[in-house]
Amino acid sequence: MTGRRAVPAEKRSRHPTEVRRRQVVRAALELISEQGIAGVSARDIARHAGVSPGTITYHFSGVREIIAEAIALEIDEYYTPLMAELRTLGPREALSRLVEALFTPETERHWRMWFEYWLAGLHDDDFVDRQAGRYATWQGQIRDIIVAGQDAGVFTSGDAAEVAVRFVALTDGLALQWLRGVPPLTGEQARDHLRRFAADELGA
Amino acid sequence: MTGRRAVPAEKRSRHPTEVRRRQVVRAALELISEQGIAGVSARDIARHAGVSPGTITYHFSGVREIIAEAIALEIDEYYTPLMAELRTLGPREALSRLVEALFTPETERHWRMWFEYWLAGLHDDDFVDRQAGRYATWQGQIRDIIVAGQDAGVFTSGDAAEVAVRFVALTDGLALQWLRGVPPLTGEQARDHLRRFAADELGA
Amino acid sequence: MTGRRAVPAEKRSRHPTEVRRRQVVRAALELISEQGIAGVSARDIARHAGVSPGTITYHFSGVREIIAEAIALEIDEYYTPLMAELRTLGPREALSRLVEALFTPETERHWRMWFEYWLAGLHDDDFVDRQAGRYATWQGQIRDIIVAGQDAGVFTSGDAAEVAVRFVALTDGLALQWLRGVPPLTGEQARDHLRRFAADELGA
Amino acid sequence: MTGRRAVPAEKRSRHPTEVRRRQVVRAALELISEQGIAGVSARDIARHAGVSPGTITYHFSGVREIIAEAIALEIDEYYTPLMAELRTLGPREALSRLVEALFTPETERHWRMWFEYWLAGLHDDDFVDRQAGRYATWQGQIRDIIVAGQDAGVFTSGDAAEVAVRFVALTDGLALQWLRGVPPLTGEQARDHLRRFAADELGA
DNA sequence: TATGAATGAGAGTTCATTCAT
DNA sequence: AATGAATGAACTCTCATTCAT
Numbered sequence: 020m021t022g023r024r025a026v027p028a029e030k031r032s033r034h035p036t037e038v039r040r041r042q043v044v045r046a047a048l049e050l051i052s053e054q055g056i057a058g059v060s061a062r063d064i065a066r067h068a069g070v071s072p073g074t075i076t077y078h079f080s081g082v083r084e085i086i087a088e089a090i091a092l093e094i095d096e097y098y099t100p101l102m103a104e105l106r107t108l109g110p111r112e113a114l115s116r117l118v119e120a121l122f123t124p125e126t127e128r129h130w131r132m133w134f135e136y137w138l139a140g141l142h143d144d145d146f147v148d149r150q151a152g153r154y155a156t157w158q159g160q161i162r163d164i165i166v167a168g169q170d171a172g173v174f175t176s177g178d179a180a181e182v183a184v185r186f187v188a189l190t191d192g193l194a195l196q197w198l199r200g201v202p203p204l205t206g207e208q209a210r211d212h213l214r215r216f217a218a219d220e221l222g223a
Numbered sequence: 224m225t226g227r228r229a230v231p232a233e234k235r236s237r238h239p240t241e242v243r244r245r246q247v248v249r250a251a252l253e254l255i256s257e258q259g260i261a262g263v264s265a266r267d268i269a270r271h272a273g274v275s276p277g278t279i280t281y282h283f284s285g286v287r288e289i290i291a292e293a294i295a296l297e298i299d300e301y302y303t304p305l306m307a308e309l310r311t312l313g314p315r316e317a318l319s320r321l322v323e324a325l326f327t328p329e330t331e332r333h334w335r336m337w338f339e340y341w342l343a344g345l346h347d348d349d350f351v352d353r354q355a356g357r358y359a360t361w362q363g364q365i366r367d368i369i370v371a372g373q374d375a376g377v378f379t380s381g382d383a384a385e386v387a388v389r390f391v392a393l394t395d396g397l398a399l400q401w402l403r404g405v406p407p408l409t410g411e412q413a414r415d416h417l418r419r420f421a422a423d424e425l426g427a
Numbered sequence: 428m429t430g431r432r433a434v435p436a437e438k439r440s441r442h443p444t445e446v447r448r449r450q451v452v453r454a455a456l457e458l459i460s461e462q463g464i465a466g467v468s469a470r471d472i473a474r475h476a477g478v479s480p481g482t483i484t485y486h487f488s489g490v491r492e493i494i495a496e497a498i499a500l501e502i503d504e505y506y507t508p509l510m511a512e513l514r515t516l517g518p519r520e521a522l523s524r525l526v527e528a529l530f531t532p533e534t535e536r537h538w539r540m541w542f543e544y545w546l547a548g549l550h551d552d553d554f555v556d557r558q559a560g561r562y563a564t565w566q567g568q569i570r571d572i573i574v575a576g577q578d579a580g581v582f583t584s585g586d587a588a589e590v591a592v593r594f595v596a597l598t599d600g601l602a603l604q605w606l607r608g609v610p611p612l613t614g615e616q617a618r619d620h621l622r623r624f625a626a627d628e629l630g631a
Numbered sequence: 632m633t634g635r636r637a638v639p640a641e642k643r644s645r646h647p648t649e650v651r652r653r654q655v656v657r658a659a660l661e662l663i664s665e666q667g668i669a670g671v672s673a674r675d676i677a678r679h680a681g682v683s684p685g686t687i688t689y690h691f692s693g694v695r696e697i698i699a700e701a702i703a704l705e706i707d708e709y710y711t712p713l714m715a716e717l718r719t720l721g722p723r724e725a726l727s728r729l730v731e732a733l734f735t736p737e738t739e740r741h742w743r744m745w746f747e748y749w750l751a752g753l754h755d756d757d758f759v760d761r762q763a764g765r766y767a768t769w770q771g772q773i774r775d776i777i778v779a780g781q782d783a784g785v786f787t788s789g790d791a792a793e794v795a796v797r798f799v800a801l802t803d804g805l806a807l808q809w810l811r812g813v814p815p816l817t818g819e820q821a822r823d824h825l826r827r828f829a830a831d832e833l834g835a
Numbered sequence: 836t837a838t839g840a841a842t843g844a845g846a847g848t849t850c851a852t853t854c855a856t
Numbered sequence: 857a858a859t860g861a862a863t864g865a866a867c868t869c870t871c872a873t874t875c876a877t
Contacts, residue, residue: 032836032837033836033837034836035836036836039836039837054346055342055345055346056261057261057346058346060870060871060872061871061872061873062870062871062872070838071837071838071839072838072839072840072872072873073837073838073839073840073873073874073875074836074837074838074839075872075873076872076873076874077836077837077838078836081872082872082873131345134338134341134342134345135342137338137399137403138259138338138339138342140403141259141335141338141402141403142257142258142259142261147403147405150403151403151405151406154400154403154405154406155405155406158406181416181419184397184400184408185393185416185419185420187396187400188392188393188395188396188397188399188400188416189389189392189393189396190396191392191395191396191399192391192392192393192394192395192396192397192399193388193389193392193396195341195392195395195396196388196391196392198345199341199344199345199351199354199355199358201351201355201358201359202355202358202359202362204388212385212388212392215385215389216389219423219424235853235854235855235861235862235863236855236861236862237854237855237856237860237861237862238861238862239861240860240861243861243862264845264846264847265846265847265848266845266846266847274862274863275862275864276847276848276863276864277848277849277850277861277862277863277865278861278862278863279847279848280847280848280849281860281861281862281863282861285847285848286846286847286848439840439841439874439875439876440840440841440876441839441840441841441875441876441877442840442841443840444839444840447840461754462754463750463753463754464669465668465669465754466754468866468867468868469867469868469869470866470867470868478841478842479841479842479843480842480843480868480869481840481841481842481843481844481869481870481871482840482841482842483868483869484868484869484870485839485840485841485842486840489868489869490868490869539753542746542749542750542753543750545746545807546667546746546747546750548811549667549743549746549810549811550666550667550669550670555811555813558811558813559811559813559814562811562813562814563813563814566814589824589827592805592808592816592824593801593824593827593828595808596800596801596803596804596805596807596808596824597797597800597801597804598804599804599807600799600800600801600802600803600804600805600807601796601797601800601804603749603800603803603804604766604796604799604800606753607749607753607759607762607763607766609759609762609763609766609767610763610766610767612796620793620796620797620800623793623797624797627831627832628831644857644858645857645858646857646858647857651857651858672849672850672851673850673851674849674850674851682858683858683859683860684850684851684852684860685852685853685854685858685859685860685861686857686859686860687851687852688851688852688853689857689858689859690857693851694851694852
């Protein structure tokens with residue numbers, strides 16, 4: 020009796036594939052953000068999702084697929100509403116709102132997952148392509164805000180794409196320091212650094 | 224009392240512990256930079272170093288110790304000579320030389336290791352303290368260069384520690400983009416971004 | 428994330444956990460009685476039970492658990508029916524029947540296991556508690572027979588608990604000589620020694 | 632650095648084989664009585680003896696030989712002086728002195744070793760012959776005391792060899808209870824049981 | 836669709852023994 | 857005589873995956 024059984028939430032319920040997939044991916048997401056990609060096993064995911072190991076491999080080609088989907092889910096849930104909101108705002112307000120949305124306690128999980136994902140991509144080609152697309156999107160949306168601001172005359176002119184590269188790089192780098200917490204960098208300090216950067220580079 | 228016996232080996236070389244340890248750590252370093260921390264096993268390291276598994280655990284308390292030493296070795300080999308060189312230069316030249324030393328092909332392995340290390344620290348307390356020390360050192364040395372430059376009147380005045388935080392963050396973030404290569408960011412472009420940052424923030 | 432894959436097995440039978448556990452414990456029991464606790468490995472047990480090593484750790488928390496269960500099984504299979512039988516007899520017949528049941532060829536394995544168990548308890552606290560309980564039960568049941576006999580006037584009066592201590596000690600000590608076989612002590616001789624003891628101490 | 636080095640008591644001292652053997656056997660004896668035969672490794676013995684593992688196998692054919700010698704040493708150190716003393720006494724005093732020498736705190740180690748030895752002999756033919764000899768000697772010496780007492784008219788007549796068998800068995804069995812301590816049996820209680828036995832069987 | 840028992844390769848580690856020094 | 861680095865088989869345990877039910 021090794022206690023490896025799944026919690027029999029509701030014995031042998033049948034669901035369409037999509038429902039089961041979401042259930043499993045959601046469980047994986049929680050585990051990855053707590054323990055990292057290297058720290059979760061297929062069994063863990065199954066148990067946490069309340070299904071059997073067999074169900075996992077029935078619906079997925081392997082753990083790798085689950086992890087990829089979990090990260091995709093996480094990223095989509097973070098960016099999709101944020102970006103939708105930003106599109107309703109003017110450039111200045113959009114930039115300001117974006118900075119406020121970064122480094123908040125609720126986004127910590129997101130950043131952990133992002134770096135897990137990024138690093139997995141270093142050694143695992145399966146992840147690289149998806150990663151590239153997401154990164155390009157993220158950077159592109161920031162560039163668009165900058166361009167809009169420059170067109171509207173509220174941001175200093177300059178190469179918007181290049182400023183976006185620096186903005187994203189600075190954000191990532193600040194997240195690394197904020198997440199690790201040593202030397203301590205609070206979310207508010209991290210946001211101040213970004214505001215300072217925006218003021219210098221865009222006059223915002 | 225388990226009646227084990229050794230079968231004649233084919234060849235066998237003897238070395239003092241320190242020599243073997245270096246050999247093994249060097250082998251581990253190569254594997255980690257290629258496959259990541261999660262991708263190397265004690266057996267892999269032994270095979271790559273040309274020794275038996277027993278030799279590994281004879282000289283080390285476990286794989287973890289080897290990995291920690293490999294990363295320490297990598298970081299020391301990168302920073303120690305660079306920092307020694309920078310100390311011989313004036314602030315303006317030091318900053319310029321530092322930027323030139325970043326994002327070069329030879330340093331790619333270093334950056335991979337650095338991020339592996341960072342990630343390991345997220346979920347593994349053994350790594351956190353060492354990491355914190357190294358991070359503080361690195362950031363502190365950059366701050367010192369900035370302070371020296373401000374004292375010499377060659378850099379714009381401002382909060383040196385804060386500028387150092389941003390400089391380090393930007394460097395890490397650019398390294399992430401440079402390493403991934405998608406969207407493409409060359410080493411020279413990455414350096415240009417840093418130079419632009421230095422010009423804006425320090426008037427350098 | 429280690430990319431393991433299973434290769435098609437040749438045959439595979441499915442059983443409920445309890446069935447497999449019994450099968451494995453039974454296999455362990457045979458091995459322990461032949462080779463001793465120190466001489467059996469998880470692999471041995473798996474092979475002997477006709478299952479894979481993974482099956483062993485799927486159903487048990489570790490070898491220790493298997494060994495503990497094997498010994499418990501052995502002891503229960505020996506004592507439970509014997510004690511049930513004795514309870515149906517009068518004191519004089521019970522004592523007589525008990526002596527006849529000792530040192531028979533079928534009980535050799537039992538005694539080997541008992542001493543394995545006992546000795547394991549010297550260095551392994553996990554075993555001590557269970558051992559203590561079993562020993563107390565065994566001694567207590569003998570004492571109860573003596574008390575019943577004294578109450579019925581068929582045994583000489585005296586401190587029943589103390590006689591039980593000596594009876595059990597003599598039994599254990601005779602078993603040690605009988606099992607080892609050097610100097611030779613047959614089962615019948617051992618039983619005669621016990622009968623002689625009973626006659627002296629209880630007038631039985 | 633695994634801390635497996637021997638304490639370099641006095642670097643590379645040279646001794647005749649016999650001196651080194653004794654040193655190693657003595658170290659083994661201490662370890663076995665603390666941790667049991669199964670719990671000591673060749674390395675442990677080497678470290679505890681302050682010599683290198685190589686020295687161990689230079690002087691001995693293997694760990695098994697060391698263990699056998701350690702037990703022989705223990706038994707000799709216990710019995711030789713005791714038996715020498717008993718030979719100087721009359722039968723009644725000899726028996727009385729023998730009982731007093733049993734189950735004392737100083738003899739606990741001896742009994743542990745004795746049972747370790749006994750168990751090892753069950754599965755290991757190397758031990759059986761030596762064991763048999765020692766057991767025969769021990770039992771024979773007790774028989775001789777009884778015979779002497781019967782000849783002198785101080786002990787009841789009867790089959791001395793058989794009484795010796797029972798005496799030794801009872802002693803072993805009491806030692807098992809005394810060593811385990813559950814249910815509690817003090818040394819003095821154990822000796823009382825033996826005295827009671829001697830009174831019943833020998834009129835002593 | 837779902838289960839969960841079963842698999843076996845491979846993980847880190849231990850250890851008696853060998854052998855170059 | 858003595859060392860201690862080196863060996864490699866065997867240890868327990870983990871785990872992604874398979875497959876009979």
